[in-house]
Each structure stands twice: as structure tokens, then as C-alpha cells.
Amino acid sequence: MTDPGFIHLRVHSAYSLSEGAIKLPNLVQLATEKKMPAVAVTDTNNLFGALEFSLAASKAGIQPIIGSQFDVAREGEAKRQGGNSNARRHDQLVLLAQNQTGYANLLKISSDAFLTTEHGDAHSTVAKLAECSEGLICLSGGPDGPLGRMIGDGQLLAAEVMCDRLNDIFAGRFYIEIQRHGLASERQTEAGLLDLAYSRKIPLIATNDAYFATQEMYEAHDALLCIADGRYVSESDRRRVTEQHYFRSADEMRELFFDLPEAIDNTVVVARRCAFMP
Numbered sequence: 538m539t540d541p542g543f544i545h546l547r548v549h550s551a552y553s554l555s556e557g558a559i560k561l562p563n564l565v566q567l568a569t570e571k572k573m574p575a576v577a578v579t580d581t582n583n584l585f586g587a588l589e590f591s592l593a594a595s596k597a598g599i600q601p602i603i604g605s606q607f608d609v610a611r612e613g614e615a616k617r618q619g620g621n622s623n624a625r626r627h628d629q630l631v632l633l634a635q636n637q638t639g640y641a642n643l644l645k646i647s648s649d650a651f652l653t654t655e656h657g658d659a660h661s662t663v664a665k666l667a668e669c670s671e672g673l674i675c676l677s678g679g680p681d682g683p684l685g686r687m688i689g690d691g692q693l694l695a696a697e698v699m700c701d702r703l704n705d706i707f708a709g710r711f712y713i714e715i716q717r718h719g720l721a722s723e724r725q726t727e728a729g730l731l732d733l734a735y736s737r738k739i740p741l742i743a744t745n746d747a748y749f750a751t752q753e754m755y756e757a758h759d760a761l762l763c764i765a766d767g768r769y770v771s772e773s774d775r776r777r778v779t780e781q782h783y784f785r786s787a788d789e790m791r792e793l794f795f796d797l798p799e800a801i802d803n804t805v806v807v808a809r810r811c812a813f814m815p
Contacts, residue, residue, distance in 0.1 A: 542787035543801050544808040546577045547744040552586035559750055565593045567784045575808040577602035579631050582659045584647050591814040602811045604633035608660040627660045628683040631676035636813045639672025667706045675707040676714040680722040688729035700733045712742040715800055717793050718781040743800035747784045
């Protein structure tokens with residue numbers, strides 16, 4: 538793989554039901570137009586698009602990276618009770634398949650999330666991830682991951698304990714994820730995440746959580762979220778993303794993370810570590 542400067546490792550396709558707005562053929566076209574030789578799909582709690590994505594990407598000469606963004610419950614926590622519908626009930630972690638064993642483990646984690654849950658609250662647990670960690674690369678989830686949320690809640694010791702546990706589970710395959718979409722939660726947690734990474738020599742990785750192709754699609758995507766949640770656009774206390782949650786170019790990402798070039802470089806490192814397609 539030639540060095541493209543940046544690889545998207547966190548993308549929600551239309552298979553992130555009522556959440557993502559990028560159809561898989563369009564995603565492959567975006568990667569081609571932006572001269573990215575690889576791209577990941579990380580739909581929420583599922584792998585519905587894995588085969589379709591693999592076939593479309595490989596046909597276009599793009600390396601498909603198969604992954605998923607999983608909701609992960611903390612131990613002893615049956616369900617997170619958010620203050621409003623805009624809050625996720627569980628923490629987020631992103632898992633990427635390095636090889637066939639990793640893909641099989643992704644299937645196990647995803648299936649278990651749906652088979653052992655109630656009331657449509659699909660989620661996994663850290664204990665389940667520990668059972669099925671082989672062949673998987675883990676991204677810490679940014680401000681909505683367990684580390685980010687604990688830091689945001691002022692639980693710094695708990696964040697250190699969780700960081701050490703995930704780093705042990707995914708030995709040599711754990712990355713602390715930094716995001717910059719302009720959200721207050723990102724500004725609040727970035728320094729703490731950097732401290733964890735530097736103090737433990739855990740590599741950083743930069744992601745842009747892409748839900749739609751271009752900034753011009755923001756309003757249409759915002760309406761999609763309202764339809765999914767039964768809310769109105771005019772309501773303020775609802776789930777929403779920002780205009781920055783689009784499929785950025787490598788140049789845009791390098792400019793955004795000019796002070797953390799290693800976090801951009803590591804996206805290419807991770808892409809090279811993943812070598813499997815269904």
C-alpha cells in the first residue's frame with residue numbers, strides 16, 4: 538500500500554440503520570475519489586454490510602477493512618440511564634478484523650450482543666471482548682468510549698484501570714482514539730486521553746466519525762436522526778451530530794491534527810495490519 542496520508546477507520550454506512558447515510562457503492566466511490574487505497578466500515582453493533590462492502594471495494598481496487606462500533610456495558614450495569622434521549626446508554630468501542638480469526642470473533646461478539654439482550658438494547662461487555670479478542674484491533678471510542686466518558690465524569694482512576702485492562706486484552710492492538718468534530722465532550726476529554734496514551738506508551742489514532750458523505754448532506758442526515766428517534770428538528774434535547782461528521786479528505790485530516798501527526802500516521806499503520814475480507 539502506498540502512503541495515502543490518512544485512512545478512514547470509522548465510517549457508518551446505511552447499514553447503521555436510521556443512523557448512517559453513506560451507501561456502500563458511494564463509500565467506495567468516495568475512497569476512490571480521495572485516493573485512499575483502503576477504508577473501513579464500522580456500523581453500529583452489526584456486520585450486515587460486510588460482504589457487500591468487501592465485494593464492492595475489492596472490485597474497485599480498494600482494501601476493505603471490516604469492523605464494527607460496539608456498545609459495551611460496564612460491569613454490573615444492565616443499562617445506562619442517560620439524562621435525555623441524546624445520550625447513549627452504553628460506552629462505545631471500535632473493533633477491526635486483522636484476519637479470519639478476528640472476523641470470526643467479530644461475528645461472535647455481534648451475534649452475542651443481539652442474542653443475550655432484552656428490549657432491543659443490543660450491547661456487549663468487556664468480559665465478552667476478552668473472550669473474543671484474538672485477531673482484533675481495538676480503538677478506544679473517543680469521547681464516547683469508556684475512557685472518554687470516565688474522564689468526562691471526573692473518574693480518572695477508573696479511566697486508568699479501564700485503560701490498563703483494555704491494553705492487556707488487546708495486547709499490542711489497542712489505540713487511544715482522538716476525535717475533533719468541534720464537540721464540547723471532545724475538548725473536555727482530549728487532554729486526559731493524551732495523558733493516558735503518553736504515560737502508558739499506547740499509540741494514538743485520529744478518526745473522523747463519518748455518517749454522511751459531504752457537509753451538504755448534514756441537514757438531510759439530521760432529519761434522518763429525527764425520524765429514527767421520533768423527534769422534531771426544532772427540539773434541542775435530541776440526538777445529533779455536527780456538520781463535521783462527513784468523509785473528510787486526507788489533507789483535511791492532516792490539517793485538523795497538525796499537532797498530532799502520529800495519530801494520522803497510525804491510521805495507515807492500522808490499515809496495513811488488517812488483511813482480511815469475507
